[in-house]
Amino acid sequence: MKKSLNYKYFFAAAIFILVFLVSGIFGAMSFVVASQTSQFNQTINSGVLAADIKNASEVTVASPNVYFAPTTFNFSCTQTATTTFASSTERLYVENPGADNNGWVLSLGAATTTRWHNGTSSQQYDWNDAGGAGCTDSDGDGYGGQMYIDPSTATLATATAFSTLTGLSKGSAVGFATSGSATLISGAASSDDMGKWYFTGFGVSQKIPASQANDIYTHSLTITLVGN
Numbered sequence: 001m002k003k004s005l006n007y008k009y010f011f012a013a014a015i016f017i018l019v020f021l022v023s024g025i026f027g028a029m030s031f032v033v034a035s036q037t038s039q040f041n042q043t044i045n046s047g048v049l050a051a052d053i054k055n056a057s058e059v060t061v062a063s064p065n066v067y068f069a070p071t072t073f074n075f076s077c078t079q080t081a082t083t084t085f086a087s088s089t090e091r092l093y094v095e096n097p098g099a100d101n102n103g104w105v106l107s108l109g110a111a112t113t114t115r116w117h118n119g120t121s122s123q124q125y126d127w128n129d130a131g132g133a134g135c136t137d138s139d140g141d142g143y144g145g146q147m148y149i150d151p152s153t154a155t156l157a158t159a160t161a162f163s164t165l166t167g168l169s170k171g172s173a174v175g176f177a178t179s180g181s182a183t184l185i186s187g188a189a190s191s192d193d194m195g196k197w198y199f200t201g202f203g204v205s206q207k208i209p210a211s212q213a214n215d216i217y218t219h220s221l222t223i224t225l226v227g228n
């Protein structure tokens with residue numbers, strides 16, 4: 001019986017000590033947790049309204065070229081060379097990354113004093129003289145010749161999944177004249193404020209004056225994009 005009492009006493013004492021230790025540990029570990037939320041901020045600014053000539057991978061073409069088919073010397077003004085501006089490998093891109101909310105105008109042109117030339121001043125002809133439908137000189141520079149652009153033949157496409165063709169329209173077919181500029185595509189105020197598009201297949205023709213000397217001629221035109 002004495003051994004049993006000692007055992008019970010030892011067991012009760014062990015439980016007491018255990019409870020004391022546990023309560024002491026948890027009492028020592030008690031602490032207050034405070035939390036605060038930080039607000040992170042990010043600003044995304046609008047980009048720049050831009051036009052460029054790029055390939056199908058959207059890499060800028062360093063030296064874009066447009067080639068007319070060769071013609072043959074002719075004593076009469078009966079020749080009209082034709083070609084296409086903006087091909088599948090040299091696409092005309094327009095990007096509006098939130099830069100303009102009121103629309104834009106894409107045009108093609110050059111200074112009125114420039115002409116087709118053979119690298120020197122010895123052989124030239126005009127690209128924007130409407131005299132005689134491009135056959136005669138009407139602007140007093142001594143050269144005939146007129147280029148025509150037809151945007152109605154162009155194909156318009158979106159370059160991003162979220163862009164649409166809403167508000168986009170083609171310019172009218174026109175012969176370059178004293179203004180030296182022609183509208184290719186217009187984006188109305190209803191067009192995407194954040195959109196990217198590409199255009200191909202503008203029809204181009206050039207009236208060649210009579211007796212134009214056989215040679216290799218070049219002429220540069222510039223694309224211009226202006227926000228409304």
